Amino acid sequence: MANFMLSRSRIGYLSLLVMILIGGLAFRLTDIQAAQARTYAAKASQEMSITSTAPASRGAITDINGVEFARSVAAVNVVVDQTLIKDPATFAQISSPILGLTVQEIHTQVTGKRRWSLVARNVTPAKWITLKKAITSYNDALSRADSAKRIFGFYAERGFVREYPSGSLIASLVGFVNQAGIGAAGLESSMNSQIEGVEGKYSYANGYGAEIPGSQQELVTAKTGTTVRLTIDRDVQWVASQAITEAVQKSNAISGTVIVMDPKTGEILAHATAPTFDPNNTKSVALSLMRNPSVQDVYEPGSTGKVMTMAAAIEEKKVTPTTVFTVPYALKVARTTFHDHEKHPTEQLTTSGILAVSSNTGAIQVGEKLKNQVLYSYLTKFGVGSTTGSGLPGESRGVLPDVVNWSGTTAPTVAFGQGYSLTAMQATSIFATVANDGVRVSPTVIAGTSDNDGRFTPSPKRESVQVISPSTATQLRLMMESVVSAQGTAPEAAIPGYRVAGKTGTAQRVDDSCHCYKGYTASFIGFAPADAPRYVISVTIQGPQGIHWGGTLGAPVFKKVMSFVLQSRHVAPTNTVVTPYPLNQRQVASAQVKTARAKLVIQSAVNN
16 A cells, blocks of 8 residues: 555656646747747848848939939849859850850859859849840750759849940040949049949848849948039030031041130030040040040140230230231241241231231230230239139149249240140130130039939039239220131131130140140130120140141131020120221221311311
8 A cells, every 4th residue: 555655656746747847848939939039030030141232323414404424224243153053054155145245254254163253244134134034944944854954043233334325425524434333534533422322231031142032121221422413515515526526537636625614604515525435335445535635635825825915915004905016027036036827028017906817926026015924923813824623633734834934035935825835724714714804713514413312502603813804804805806807817707696706826736755846736715795705615626637727727616616505595696886996007097087087077066
């Protein structure tokens, strides 16, 4: 009986122990399934998911009306896990015509043991879809026995590709991005930190080294870069581009530039260069074409520089537009003989006449009325020797020798526009100063920017400085109208119905290869309407072959572009009547006779 009672006690003990064990297991199971489920799930998720960078779209670059010159569109980089590509040859054969790469190029990138290998960069979504469909069709066609030949292990990484819808139209200004999507030239480079945007982050499920479709989760939203709105008008840009391209081709020139500027605001409406390049395809483009010649290439201005000499002499009250000079064909100064561009007998020309026929010997005499330091100071006031403030990358200051280093021939040379160098942008700014009543406004191509939310911020008002008085500027404009007359050097710049003023330039061109003068720079810079200037246009042609006169080559380009600008901007024809300054002694005498007769008529009327 005692033994029986002991057995029952042991059984009870064992039962209790079993119950305790079962309870412990149940508690542990509950803890795992409920309390720690999230912890284990998170751990598993971390092991099965990967965090990656979400590229940001670059901001667009547009014209003044929002027409896109540069934009980012969705693209993918095709990558593979080489360890999963069991049949590299077949994959290469299928994808070659789709990706536009050779079979060998693809075969090399998909063969090996790397877990990540780039096959093709910046593939359009349409091509990626085509590739996936082609691979899927191949896999579906395989029999069950050949299932081991199925192709997988390739996937797409999200990204963007830069497009330039206008092609070469404004390439030298806008620039382009490199393969990594970073600005490499032009505004794309100088404004890269604003345009590039901010990258985001996303996670995706890791399926044997590949991104599982549909598993993506955005962690940090990528922010689109700043959009830049230019002052450029695409229509004006197109006309300017066509005109300068044709002129460069016809004259077999090295290059050409056209700049259209609003003198009051400094805004650039067009910036055309020739030859140019296509920013959509820069693989075989020469580095020289990627430069922006309007601010990076310097040249001696030639006769367009005479405008500054005249401005200084009139402002300093050393001459008037009708002061008469004896102008020979050749003039000796400091043991050097200077000549005019065409042989002529000695003439009696006014200051206006010297500018109209572009006489070098006449300009030298006007310059001699100024001390070297004074002439130098006016060149610096007009902006020679300093950047324009345009903000364009690589802008040159030009070359202006310090006045203490001037020799006996420097002043006469400077007086007619040689012996110093400037850029096309600087030259345009000089004439814009005359057009704007003597106020120099720094040029700009940036109208403003729009942030990620579309809020537009206009560019700050441009800096300005009074260089010459409004009176001097007014006199210069009337003098420059004679340049476009039948007696001047640029009658081909005249536009029916409008008063036009300007100046030609035909300068000897410095050749860096020999450090000597070789060839010419032909130019014409003008504005219209001359009595109330709205727009300034500069035309610069480097190294033309054969005919090289600024009036012959540059003036027709000016006329074509300015005519379009005036009409497209609805600028009414000029109705004012102008009495030009006399160009020579004979016209001065004739004007004096007319004035005397008019006074007699008035006096006679008063007496009666």
